[in-house]
Amino acid sequence: MEHWLELARGPLFAFTFLVMGLGLARHVLLQVHGLVTRKGQRLRQAPWRRIASSTLSWAVPVGHLDRSTLVMTTASFLFHIGAVVVPVFLAAHVALWSGFLGVSLPALGEGAADLLTALTIVCVLVLVAYRLMTPRARALTRASDYGVLGLVLVPFLSGFLAAHPTLNPLPWSWMMLLHILSAELLLLAIPFTKLAHVVLFPFDRLSEVHWQLRPGAGDRVAAALYGEEAHV
Amino acid sequence: MATEVLQQDAQAPARAATLYHIENPEVENKAERFLNAFAAVLHFTDYKALLDSYCASSAKCGRCVASCQVYQVSRDPRDIPCYRSNLLLDVYRRHFTVGGWLKAHIGGGWSLTDALVDEMADIFYRCTACRRCTLECPLGIDHGLITRLGRYILSMAGIAPKALQVSVREQLEGETRNTSKLPEPALVDTLEFLAEEMAESLGVKLEFPLDQPDRDYGFFCAVSDYLMEPDTLMGNAAVLYAAGDWDRWTIGSRNFDAINYGLFYSDWHLERIIKRLVGEAKRLRAGTLLIGECGHASRSACQFVPVFAGQDELPVKSFIEYTLECIEDERIHLDPDIVTEKVTYHDPCNIARSGWIVEQPRRILRSFVKDFVEMTPHGRTNYCCGGGGGLVSMDETHEWRMKVAGRVKAEQIRATEAEIVVAPCANCKKQLKELVDYHELPCRVMGLHDLVLRAIDIPGGKSARQRQDEAALAATA
Known part of the structure; x- marks a missing residue:
């Protein structure tokens, strides 16, 4: 068993981390390349200040709360805190980072880690319930949306159970293996699912840049479809 | 799924x-x-x-x-x-x-x-x-x-949609070069009629400047203003006259329509219409594009002249911004005792959503309207009139615009208990007037400059008070 754990924690983790890193880098490079080569000078004309302020307004979305979206927005906000803080700053993970990347990060206290993990799990369940129970969310939700929530839930749940022997129904090493493998599956999924928003969200917010349309493109599209003498 | x-x-x-x-x-x-x-x-x-x-x-x-x-x-x-x-x-x-x-x-x-x-x-x-x-x-x-x-x-x-396509075709490829098929002689007639109206009501003799070269402002409004909104146009003209800018602006006879349906459905049309607009301003050697009261026309000019005009780029100003400048520089005076009705303001999405024109019209209105009330919500987060995106031009959508898309707006207006709804946009005004009829709302819809026209004092002509007294006298007679 220890071998399996070592394999999962060592080479397998390195591999999944690399795939995630390369996959996300590809997204970012394609976006930057598209913007620089296609938009060029027009990037300067975009309302950058407005883009920045609207992006920042979502960092703590108190200005975006209203009754009909209160539960969903709150759950989502708290979820994002747990989903970023726990994987990076949990004491056991900090040790892992230091061995793996050579960086030493401050570690979360045990109580804070437990609280954040439990909160994250509850938030995922709330988000699942939201998708199941509100007609508007049901209309939008596809199987993959539940799949992504499941992918996030398992590592948090298994990590929590592994850290709490009294609650853990499985042998510790099994639970830990499940934890590591499910976390690695999540890392692998990030660039290939909507989780890619971890790096793409700033680019999603650039619609004002994309309103800076390409001069002459309209004529070229019309000519390509209907010839040079295209009429309205 | x-x-x-x-x-x-x-x-x-x-x-x-x-x-x-x-x-x-x-x-x-x-x-x-x-x-x-x-x-x-x-x-x-x-x-x-x-x-x-x-x-x-x-x-x-x-x-x-x-x-x-x-x-x-x-x-x-x-x-x-x-x-x-x-x-x-x-x-x-x-x-x-x-x-x-x-x-x-x-x-x-x-x-x-x-x-x-x-x-x-x-x-x-x-x-x-x-x-x-x-x-x-x-x-x-x-x-x-x-x-x-x-x-x-x-x-x-x-x-x-046929309604949009036919209009754009006339504007880009037709003889009249505008969306309402208004021929040039009809424009000249309209301007003469407006001058007569202004002479009678405001007591000033003036001639609308047509094709005057080298002016500071090339004026473009939604062509429908010439046909259906004479008070908006006279309000615009009254501000220019009272501010002493009558020799600084011109209308172009070869292109006087700021409507740009391309904003709603086609990059191709959008760009060609912008180039037409810029071309006319260039022909007249106008310094600035001055865009009349119209949400989508203002936005398309403001946002897309810098994108598409290239070397011919020139500044774009909304007439609302111009009027506010005139008030703040004390070049015009609006009498605060004329408009006594309760007034509310509808933000056209195309100028308000980005935060571009939100405060300016309110500062204008607060300068002379005593009883001003806001809708909830308003400003950047306003609700659309229900006719945006070109839908108001499609008669086939009328019932849907009344029952579905415009319902929230109708309720919003009703809740203000306002007697006048000000909407500085040709599209919004048409939709809101239809909504007021359909939902039997106890109010009138008008443009911002329709209201400015009522309150503006005309130097060398009649003051707003004088005109009000005359109107009262005529009513009793």
């Missing part, structure tokens, strides 16, 4: 009736034409990066529904902004990404059908393009931009 639902729906012929009439409904091979148009658009424009980003990260959280006034009334899942965007994103994923191709060939996925194109045409024109949902998307996905892109691709595939 959205697409699967649609595919099932599309087989039930009794369901949705198309809300508007396209010019050539017998278009064949719609799916093929749509995909060809999509491919050409992707090849020559810059939309690809944005589509890639949206496709890879759209979370489909459903927050946008809270902001959509169409969905709030219809409760139809097809009216959820994110659902609508995902229709187009699904076609992009399936037909223009490697992942979509693989999925279709390995997993036996779907392909675009004519019925789906019809559904998109229907759904993309059930949106007023107000972009309120964009403010509520945590990722900032611009559903207005995606809907517009969908409409653009449809139009390049030969599917576009």
Whole structure:
């Protein structure tokens, strides 16, 4: 068993981390390349200040709360805190980072880690319930949306159970293996699912840049479809 | 799944009736034409990066529904902004990404059908393009931009609302070069009529400047103002006259229509119309484009002259900004005792959503209106009149605009108990007037400068008080 754990924690983790890193880098490079080569000078004309302020307004979305979206927005906000803080700053993970990347990060206290993990799990369940129970969310939700929530839930749940022997129904090493493998599956999924928003969200917010349309493109599209003498 | 639902729906012929009439409904091979148009658009424009980003990260959280006034009334899942965007994103994923191709060939996925194109045409024109949902998307996905892109691709595939298409054709390729087919002699007549009206009511003799070269301002308004909104135009003219700028502006006879339906459905038309506008200003050697009271015309000029004009770029100013400057520089005086009614202000989405023109009209109104009341919400987060995105020009959508798209606005206006609703936009005014009739709201709809016209003191002519006394006398007589 220890071998399996070592394999999962060592080479397998390195591999999944690399795939995630390369996959996300590809997204970012394609976006930057598209913007620089296609938009060029027009990037300067975009309302950058407005883009920045609207992006920042979502960092703590108190200005975006209203009754009909209160539960969903709150759950989502708290979820994002747990989903970023726990994987990076949990004491056991900090040790892992230091061995793996050579960086030493401050570690979360045990109580804070437990609280954040439990909160994250509850938030995922709330988000699942939201998708199941509100007609508007049901209309939008596809199987993959539940799949992504499941992918996030398992590592948090298994990590929590592994850290709490009294609650853990499985042998510790099994639970830990499940934890590591499910976390690695999540890392692998990030660039290939909507989780890619971890790096793409700033680019999603650039619609004002994309309103800076390409001069002459309209004529070229019309000519390509209907010839040079295209009429309205 | 959205697409699967649609595919099932599309087989039930009794369901949705198309809300508007396209010019050539017998278009064949719609799916093929749509995909060809999509491919050409992707090849020559810059939309690809944005589509890639949206496709890879759209979370489909459903927050946008809270902001959509169409969905709030219809409760139809097809009216959820994110659902609508995902229709187009699904076609992009399936037909223009490697992942979509693989999925279709390995997993036996779907392909675009004519019925789906019809559904998109229907759904993309059930949106007023107000972009309120964009403010509520945590990722900032611009559903207005995606809907517009969908409409653009449809139009390049030969599917576009007749009302918009016919107007744009006349503007770009017709003899009159404007959307209302107003011939030049009729414009000259209208200007003479307006001058007579102003001489009588304001007590000043003036001639409207037509084709005067080298003026500071080239004036362009929605051509419908010349036909249907004489008070708005006279209000504009009265400000220019009272401010002492009568020798600084001109109207161009070869192009006097600021309407740009391209903003609603086609990059091609948008650019060509902007170039026409800039071309006329250049012919007259005008210093600044001064755009009359119209939301979409102001936005298209302000936002797209810098994009499309190239070396001919010139500054763009909204008439609202100009009037506020005149008030703050004390070049005009508005009598605060004339307008006694309760007044509210409707923010046209195209100038308010970005935060561009929100405070200016309020400062103008507060300077002379005693009883001003706000709608809730207002400003950047206002609700659309329900006729945006070109829908108000399509008569076929009237019932839907009244019962569905404009319902929230009607309730909002009723709640203010205002007697006058000010809306500085040709499209909003038309929709709001229809709403007031349909919902029997106890108020009148007018332009900002219609109200300014009532209160403005004319140096060398009649003061606002004088005109009011004369009108009272005439009424008793």
